[in-house]
């Protein structure tokens with residue numbers, strides 16, 4: 057290619073638009089336990105509903121800590137939710153919604169990444185909340201992929217139980233060994249990196 061050819065290259069701005077779906081966004085809220093993820097999700101859902109939007113809320117079936125058909129925050133605020141066991145089930149409902157919200161998104165199968173992108177491609181905003189690391193500090197489920205495809209990422213901190221610093225880790229204080237052990241402050245404490253490293257092997 058010579059210089060004159062290079063100068064001929066023009067990028068034209070698109071000036072006419074055919075009717076197309078709304079430019080939707082995927083928002084991901086993540087952090088350790090007790091960092092206010094579900095509270096943030098519920099408050100957005102309530103605000104959007106006050107604005108007249110149809111918001112469908114989904115959660116994995118296995119999370120039945122408080123109520124079967126609700127998403128409930130630790131401060132007991134709640135919204136009704138569809139409890140589903142496969143992420144593709146979201147696609148049975150999303151076309152009737154303006155916004156799709158998903159809580160405890162780390163517990164869903166890997167297809168959740170594809171599903172939430174499909175929801176956004178169909179013009180529906182997505183708000184997903186979940187734990188970014190498991191109790192051993194490992195990336196949780198599909199969260200790493202969701203961090204990549206999300207348009208907005210909000211990382212929340214909790215307060216370290218031992219030093220009151222910013223907590224990023226969910227340390228398990230019960231003796232259970234499975235990755236998925238549901239529980240509250242009887243089973244997990246939020247810790248900062250330094251307290252986590254000190255306590256994890258004890």
Ligand SMILES: [Zn+2]
Pocket residue numbers: 216217218219220221247248249250251252
């Ligand atoms: Zn600490």
